[in-house]
Amino acid sequence: MSADSETISNAVRWACAAPSVHNVQPWAWRLRRGELELRVDRLRSIPVEDPAGRQLIISCGAALHHLRVTLEHNLIEPIVATFPDRGQPDLLAVITFRGRARAMSADAGLFASLERRRSDRRPFDAPPAGSLVGLARHASVFGASAISLSPQFGDMLARAATLAAEEHQSDPAYWNELESWIRSAPTADGVPRSALPDALSIHESASARAFPSGQLRIGHGVRDDAALILLSTVSDTPIDWLNVGQAMSSLLLHATASHLATCPLTHLTEVESSREIVRDVASRSGETLQNPQVMIRVGLEREPSDAVIDAAGSETRIEEHRPGGTGRRPLEEVLTVSS
Structure with missing residues (x-):
C-alpha cells in the first residue's frame, strides 16, 4: 500500500510547521514516483551566523520529524534513508511509504501538538x-x-x-x-x-x-x-x-x-x-x-x-498579548511534485 500524493503533500505542509533558525525555513521537498526527497535549501542560509550550515540542517531535521508525526497520524509508516548519495551532500533524506493497520509509534499522538507548539521568548x-x-x-x-x-x-x-x-x-x-x-x-x-x-x-x-x-x-x-x-x-x-x-x-x-x-x-x-x-x-x-x-x-x-x-x-x-505563530512559506514554494 502506498500513500497518495495528496496525503504526502498535506504531510509536507505540516512538516513545514517545524521551527527553524530565525524562521528561515531552509527545506526543499520533491515528490517523485512515490519517493519524497528532503534537501537543504542553501539559498536561505545565514552564512555569517552559521557558516557550516549546521543550524540549517538541524532545522531540516525538525521538519523531517514533523513529517514522521504527520504520517504516523495518517497510519503511514515512513521509511527514511538519510544522506543516501555521497555525491549530493544537500540531499538529506529520501522517504518511501507503507501503510499501517494501526499506529505503531507514540509519535502518532503528537499530531495535535504540531499546531499548538510555539517558540516563546518570554520568561x-x-x-x-x-x-x-x-x-x-x-x-x-x-x-x-x-x-x-x-x-x-x-x-x-x-x-x-x-x-x-x-x-x-x-x-x-x-x-x-x-x-x-x-x-x-x-x-x-x-x-x-x-x-x-x-x-x-x-x-x-x-x-x-x-x-x-x-x-x-x-x-x-x-x-x-x-x-x-x-x-x-x-x-x-x-x-x-x-x-x-x-x-x-x-x-x-x-x-x-x-x-x-x-x-x-x-x-x-x-x-x-x-x-x-x-x-x-x-x-x-x-x-x-x-x-x-x-x-x-x-x-x-x-x-x-x-x-x-x-x-x-x-x-x-499595559495590555499584554501572547506571541502568535510565525508565518510559513506557501506549499508550492517548498514542494515540487513531478511524475
Whole structure:
C-alpha cells in the first residue's frame, strides 16, 4: 500500500510547521514516483551566523520529524534513508511509504501538538517537579542525549552568553543578517517583531539571544525560571545535525503535549568560545557526549500581567498579548511534485 500524493503533500505542509533558525525555513521537498526527497535549501542560509550550515540542517531535521508525526497520524509508516548519495551532500533524506493497520509509534499522538507548539521568548515559570524526566528518552531515539543543566552553573552560562554577544557586537555583517530576518508584520518567513522583546524588556535569562528591538512588553529585570535542556551528540557531522533536529522536534512536541512552554536556542553553541563553556557545564551536569548542539528553555507559560516594571522601578500598566505563530512559506514554494 502506498500513500497518495495528496496525503504526502498535506504531510509536507505540516512538516513545514517545524521551527527553524530565525524562521528561515531552509527545506526543499520533491515528490517523485512515490519517493519524497528532503534537501537543504542553501539559498536561505545565514552564512555569517552559521557558516557550516549546521543550524540549517538541524532545522531540516525538525521538519523531517514533523513529517514522521504527520504520517504516523495518517497510519503511514515512513521509511527514511538519510544522506543516501555521497555525491549530493544537500540531499538529506529520501522517504518511501507503507501503510499501517494501526499506529505503531507514540509519535502518532503528537499530531495535535504540531499546531499548538510555539517558540516563546518570554520568561517562564519553573516546570513542575518531575515533568522533565521523560523528555530525555525522546531524544535518545535519534541518537542524541538530552540533559537538564544544573541551575548552579548559571554564572557559567551567563559568561557563555557574554562571550557569544561579544563575538557579534561589533560585527555589522552579523546584525545586518539578523535584521534581514526580522519582520515588521507577520509574513511567510522570518520572525515578526511581535514575537521579540522590546528594547526596554530585559529578563534575567543568561540564555537569551539579543535581537533587534521587538514589540513584546516584558519589563526590566523579570526573572526567568525556565529549565534548560541541552541536546548533545557523539560527533559533529551533518548526520548528527539532522538527527539532533529530529530529537529537538520530538522533545518540543512532547513538551507541548504536556502543556509546557518551550523555546529552542542555538546562539550559545554557534560561537566556539561559548560552546566550550556549554560543553563544560554539560559535563559537570552529567553529560558524557562532547558536542552540544541545541539548548531548549522549558517551563510553564506565565500568567499574563497587566503591568511591567521599567529600569527605574516604575510600574506601567499595559495590555499584554501572547506571541502568535510565525508565518510559513506557501506549499508550492517548498514542494515540487513531478511524475
